[in-house]
Amino acid sequence: MTGQLVPAQAGAPAAESGLMVRAEQVHKSFGPLEVLKGIDLEVRAGEVCCLLGPSGSGKSTFLRCINHLEKINAGRIWVDGDLIGYRERGGKLHELRDKEVAAQRQAVGMVFQRFNLFPHMTVLQNVVEAPVLLRRAKKAEARDRAAQLLDRVGLGDKLGAYPGQLSGGQQQRVAIARALAMQPKLMLFDEPTSALDPELVGEVLDVMKNLARDGMTMIVVTHEIGFAREVGDSLVFMDGGVVVEQGNPREVIAAPKHERTKAFLAKVL
Amino acid sequence: MTTDETTTARARPEPIKAVPVRHPGRWAAIAVLAVLAAMFVHLLVTNDKFKWSFMVDNMFRPPIIEGLLRGTVVMTICAMLLGVSLGVVVAIMRLSTNPILRVVAWLYTWVFRAVPRLVLLAVFGNLGILWSRIEFGVPFDTQIGQLFGIDNLQLRVFGFTSRDVLTGFVAGLLGLALSEAGYMAEIVRAGIQSVDEGQSEAASALGMSRGQILRRIVLPQAMRVIIPPTGNETIAMLKDTSLLLAVPYSVELFFQLDAVGKRTFQIFPMYVAAVFWYLFLTSILLVGQYFLERHFAKGYGRTERARIRLRTIAAETGGGGGAGGGQ
Numbered sequence: 001m002t003g004q005l006v007p008a009q010a011g012a013p014a015a016e017s018g019l020m021v022r023a024e025q026v027h028k029s030f031g032p033l034e035v036l037k038g039i040d041l042e043v044r045a046g047e048v049c050c051l052l053g054p055s056g057s058g059k060s061t062f063l064r065c066i067n068h069l070e071k072i073n074a075g076r077i078w079v080d081g082d083l084i085g086y087r088e089r090g091g092k093l094h095e096l097r098d099k100e101v102a103a104q105r106q107a108v109g110m111v112f113q114r115f116n117l118f119p120h121m122t123v124l125q126n127v128v129e130a131p132v133l134l135r136r137a138k139k140a141e142a143r144d145r146a147a148q149l150l151d152r153v154g155l156g157d158k159l160g161a162y163p164g165q166l167s168g169g170q171q172q173r174v175a176i177a178r179a180l181a182m183q184p185k186l187m188l189f190d191e192p193t194s195a196l197d198p199e200l201v202g203e204v205l206d207v208m209k210n211l212a213r214d215g216m217t218m219i220v221v222t223h224e225i226g227f228a229r230e231v232g233d234s235l236v237f238m239d240g241g242v243v244v245e246q247g248n249p250r251e252v253i254a255a256p257k258h259e260r261t262k263a264f265l266a267k268v269l
Numbered sequence: 270m271t272t273d274e275t276t277t278a279r280a281r282p283e284p285i286k287a288v289p290v291r292h293p294g295r296w297a298a299i300a301v302l303a304v305l306a307a308m309f310v311h312l313l314v315t316n317d318k319f320k321w322s323f324m325v326d327n328m329f330r331p332p333i334i335e336g337l338l339r340g341t342v343v344m345t346i347c348a349m350l351l352g353v354s355l356g357v358v359v360a361i362m363r364l365s366t367n368p369i370l371r372v373v374a375w376l377y378t379w380v381f382r383a384v385p386r387l388v389l390l391a392v393f394g395n396l397g398i399l400w401s402r403i404e405f406g407v408p409f410d411t412q413i414g415q416l417f418g419i420d421n422l423q424l425r426v427f428g429f430t431s432r433d434v435l436t437g438f439v440a441g442l443l444g445l446a447l448s449e450a451g452y453m454a455e456i457v458r459a460g461i462q463s464v465d466e467g468q469s470e471a472a473s474a475l476g477m478s479r480g481q482i483l484r485r486i487v488l489p490q491a492m493r494v495i496i497p498p499t500g501n502e503t504i505a506m507l508k509d510t511s512l513l514l515a516v517p518y519s520v521e522l523f524f525q526l527d528a529v530g531k532r533t534f535q536i537f538p539m540y541v542a543a544v545f546w547y548l549f550l551t552s553i554l555l556v557g558q559y560f561l562e563r564h565f566a567k568g569y570g571r572t573e574r575a576r577i578r579l580r581t582i583a584a585e586t587g588g589g590g591g592a593g594g595g596q
Binding site for chain 2: 069102106118119129130133178182
């Protein structure tokens with residue numbers, strides 16, 4: 001697995017502030033249940049941000065808000081300077097059309113806990129589908145790029161296989177290649193290793209480490225403390241819909257300041 | 270020493286040769302069925318009112334074969350094509366984010382599933398009574414014209430005489446296809462909803478639009494759920510073409526058999542002929558359905574998954590059976 005997963009320019013900061021993601025006072029409720037109670041977060045371009053926290057703390061929901069899979073009830077989220085899901089005009093918020101939301105999502109890749117590969121397509125078709133459909137890329141070019149990407153995640157020999165014929169770790173690596181094929185500025189990982197057998201976790205984390213090294217901006221919801229410590233540039237600990245503590249992952253993990261962080265880390269370490 | 274023997278002796282034990290469980294019930298059932306079958310054959314052979322030779326002589330007459338081809342086979346194909354296409358459209362409307370389309374789709378399925386096909390066919394067959402001419406244009410044109418003081422305002426784009434268009438075949442086709450669309454809409458909707466939510470989520474995260482997700486991701490996966498009941502619907506449709514009697518449309522299998530029976534006062538032999546014809550036709554469809562289902566179950570069913578697992582194990586243990594690879 002050598003070679004770059006990301007073209008060189010991807011790591012360069014695009015917004016003048018150097019911020020890839022900025023979230024301000026994000027609130028989200030499902031019916032009467034308030035899941036996010038005012039999340040503030042800043043992620044610089046090229047940074048790897050790890051979201052930690054007990055289940056039900058709202059970290060996955062927050063991740064899904066960033067590409068507008070969930071609509072937020074209050075607050076603002078910007079990705080690379082673009083307000084997500086809305087347009088501000090004359091002091092008023094206007095909802096974006098489905099097409100505009102889809103266009104915003106093209107710049108943000110997402111990897112799911114359950115892989116969600118398309119089972120009726122081969123590995124290669126899974127990766128080629130979106131670029132050909134949305135980027136109007138030439139089929140042959142898209143195929144070459146997809147084959148390259150799959151080679152780099154170590155699956156160059158599985159192009160013709162169907163997802164059902166692959167192990168969980170292989171499926172998740174295809175899912176990462178599928179997201180990268182759209183050449184996103186930002187990658188979101190929603191517990192990418194939680195559905196995997198312990199022996200398969202390493203191969204997926206390796207791909208993610210390579211991606212981080214190549215300068216991709218990443219937000220990773222994970223329970224892998226080792227990954228956060230080794231690769232993370234920042235760590236955000238969430239509980240009960242709020243950010244409890246954040247900072248340098250090595251410092252936070254070694255010496256958590258907050259009681260809840262201490263209790264959580266004591267259980268998972 | 271005995272313990273030593275049991276732990277060290279690794280000789281393969283003798284294969285099990287056990288006395289199988291007896292099934293006296295099966296033999297009793299066979300005996301009862303044999304008697305019943307003999308009674309049935311007795312009934313068929315000894316009653317000369319069946320007029321077997323008359324039946325065979327008459328069930329292949331040209332008008333009957335023509336009715337079979339046009340009224341039964343062609344009508345089934347046309348009604349299913351139209352019904353399935355319209356059904357897919359109604360199902361998509363039903364799942365749309367547009368509340369008006371949702372209500373329209375619900376109304377459609379409600380009406381066309383609530384009214385019996387026989388009644389629908391009678392209604393469509395007799396629409397000519399209501400309107401001798403069918404025209405398309407601005408609704409309430411004359412009434413609106415009077416409002417503005419124009420007498421007899423006519424804003425019609427085109428029209429035709431009922432008798433030209435609502436012939437037996439078209440009226441029957443409309444009745445059958447519209448009713449079929451009501452059922453197909455529900456089948457397609459169930460198929461679409463059976464596809465895992467994560468699929469459309471992954472696709473929208475890639476930036477695909479709702480239409481693209483439906484066309485490229487959801488519908489192909491829904492086919493596996495949609496195909497088997499559609500096969501059943503086709504078989505049901507083939508049988509329901511006999512209802513065309515209500516239109517009435519005469520170039521149809523049962524209409525023709527019935528007519529021969531009534532004309533020759535040999536009603537029963539011709540009804541038996543109808544039973545044989547429908548048995549024959551549906552059997553062909555059953556064979557087709559078997560192969561179609563096998564095709565669309567590819568990569569899913571229990572047997573397929575077991576085969577893949579076996580192949581992986583074989584590959585891991587160094588056995589043959591080439592691992593991976595496309596289909």
